[in-house]
Amino acid sequence: MTVDPLALPVGEWLLGVVVSRREVVRRAAVRPPETSAAQPLVKELGHGWRGTLDFRDGRASVTVRQCAARVDAHRLDGDRVELTGELFGGVRPTTLSVQHPDGSREFMYHVDGSGEGFTVRLPLADLTDKPVDEPRLPKEVEPPGSVRWRVRLVLADGTELPVAARLGLAPGRYGEVCVTADAAGQLRVELTRQAIADVLRWEHGALRLSGTHGGDARGELELRAEEEGRTVRADVVRDKGRFTASVPAPAGAGRWHAYLDGMPVRVLTPVGATLPAELAAGAWQFRADRRDGDRLVIDVTRTTGGADADTPMEVRVPQVGRQPAAPDV
Incomplete structure (x- = not known):
């Protein structure tokens, strides 16, 4: 259809x-x-x-x-993140509201307009500063993977409008702050260490992906089966905020979720639009796709008769340059 x-x-x-x-x-x-x-x-x-x-x-x-406004680019301007974009439908905003998801904090930033274009600058200190009364988690408890700020344009009469982002907008990593487009094409400003894949393809029986990541962690990339006990791991090459990994196709039917540094791997909006990416290897069918918005998963099915391997397993790839073979079938 x-x-x-x-x-x-x-x-x-x-x-x-x-x-x-x-x-x-x-x-x-x-x-x-x-x-x-x-x-x-x-x-x-x-x-x-x-x-x-x-x-x-x-x-x-x-x-x-029609979007009211669309962010087309971002860059670091001193200690601020500068957003530039285009206005549509005669919209003339005065400020940009950036609000914490729990409503505890809201910042208002002046919007500079020139014809159909606009510019707004977000101080990084505002977005990364934590409130004094924020509850402290025990050291054994992992902090949330991300905090997404609510972003709205505000007109002179107080009307609030959502802000879109160019679908191909590359993630901007400014310390802990990440600026990109979400799965629905809306502007996403968040504090996150989650990896975002902007390249994804099958090569020689392995899923090769690369993208941006936040934080200083040096963990491996993992595929975790929804059934407990099965894991596929691969080493990661990192360079200036980017990562690259080649993960062997998992052996065993089921759904596998991708994690880097212990957090789900997301896919960039235009990459998600090209999925699913499929690989056939003997009796196995591998399907890389996105679920729950923009999270990377791999579905594995057996296309011919025979029992599926359901015992716990672990596969390791010593280095990214090595191309692992498809699982035995």
């Missing part, structure tokens, strides 16, 4: 199919194959217009809407 968002009027449209058999006509909703697959897919239509395939109450829908 193909849906052209350019052929649809502005608004949200629910997707369905009509099935007829003999004299019986039935309508059915289009739904995701599983709950974690209910994630958005965004297409740029030009001049700030976007078509977004998403799911509402488990049902597929296509929304055609």
